[in-house]
Amino acid sequence: xxxxxxxxxxxxxxxxxxxxxxxxxxxxxxxxxxxxxxxxxxxxxxxxxxxxxxxxxxxxxxxxxxxxxxxxxxxxxxxxxxxxxxxxxxxxxxxxxxxxxxxxxxxxxxxxxxxxxxxxxxxxxxxxxxxxxxxxxxxxxxxxxxxxxxxxxxxxxxxxxxxxxxxxxxxxxxxxxxxxxxxxxxxxxxxxxxxxxxxxxxxxxxxxxxxxxxxxxxxxxxxxxxxxxxxxxxxxxxxxxxxxxxxxxxxxx
Numbered sequence: 001x002x003x004x005x006x007x008x009x010x011x012x013x014x015x016x017x018x019x020x021x022x023x024x025x026x027x028x029x030x031x032x033x034x035x036x037x038x039x040x041x042x043x044x045x046x047x048x049x050x051x052x053x054x055x056x057x058x059x060x061x062x063x064x065x066x067x068x069x070x071x072x073x074x075x076x077x078x079x080x081x082x083x084x085x086x087x088x089x090x091x092x093x094x095x096x097x098x099x100x101x102x103x104x105x106x107x108x109x110x111x112x113x114x115x116x117x118x119x120x121x122x123x124x125x126x127x128x129x130x131x132x133x134x135x136x137x138x139x140x141x142x143x144x145x146x147x148x149x150x151x152x153x154x155x156x157x158x159x160x161x162x163x164x165x166x167x168x169x170x171x172x173x174x175x176x177x178x179x180x181x182x183x184x185x186x187x188x189x190x191x192x193x194x195x196x197x198x199x200x201x202x203x204x205x206x207x208x209x210x211x212x213x214x215x216x217x218x219x220x221x222x223x224x225x226x227x228x229x230x231x232x233x234x235x236x237x238x239x240x241x242x243x244x245x246x247x248x249x250x251x252x253x
Contacts, residue, residue: 003228003249004107009034012102013095015216020091026063033060034099041096057092064088094209100243101209104142105133105217107246112136113221114230116187129225130218131189137175137214138197139187144172145242146201171198172244227253 010031017027033056039045040053068084113132120128146169154161161167175197176184182191200207207213231250238245 001251001253003110003251004103004246005248008103008106009099011106011220012098012213012216016091016094016098016212020067022064022067029063030060030095034095037092038096038099060092061088064091090208097207097209098213100245101142101207102213102216104243104245105136105213106220107249108140108142108244109133109136109217109221110225110228110230110249111235111246112140112187113225116189118189125222126218128189129221130214131194132221133214133217134197135187135189135191135194137199138181138194139175140244141172141175141197141199142245143199143243145170146205148205171201174198224253229253 013031013034014027017030022030036052036056037060039049040057042049045053065084065088068087109132112135118128148167148169150161150163150165150167152163175181178184180196181193188194200210229252231252233248233250235249236247238247
């Protein structure tokens with residue numbers, strides 16, 4: 001089976017939807033639509049793409065709206081209406097982010113575990129896999145860069161960044177800083193400060209799903225890792241600048 005297609009592209013979104021008690025058929029519809037929905041993040045959209053995405057967003061919004069508590073969706077309250085909209089659009093955003101970032105973390109963690117095998121006593125499994133996930137986020141993160149807009153003039157070294165300018169931040173490079181991490185090019189789940197990685201960003205824009213995705217990935221491997229065998233194959237990656245995503249990973253389970 002293809003670990004990426006069968007598990008990684010679906011499990012993070014399914015976990016979120018089931019935790020919110022979204023119905024089985026509605027969950028299936030949403031997961032099936034994710035490959036199209038994530039295109040909303042692409043800067044290269046045709047007019048036809050935009051029309052399809054707008055139609056899909058409206059359909060997804062209406063579907064999720066029916067799961068809101070009645071007091072939140074009270075049409076007579078402008079505050080409740082605004083909160084309902086914010087809740088739904090943030091949930092849609094979370095589902096979109098779960099598709100690539102969640103898929104990448106599940107796959108990259110499996111590859112790192114396979115490349116760096118450790119005997120793990122059952123009693124220590126939960127803690128070890130959590131440490132391995134955090135180290136994968138530092139060493140081999142699914143998302144490599146992000147962008148920010150300078151809120152004021154900044155001077156970094158001798159480089160002036162003016163207020164309003166776009167900044168591309170190479171998170172993956174920062175995670176290999178030898179001034180922060182000892183032997184940064186070595187995969188080491190037992191390094192004591194691995195949690196200082198910047199993969200999730202920081203401050204107001206820190207990833208909303210930080211704790212959720214670590215827990216989900218660690219629990220997945222606590223349950224499945226001993227049963228997974230990666231088949232001989234050539235690993236290829238999606239042709240993306242900002243993300244490191246394996247196209248396919250064939251395993252037996």
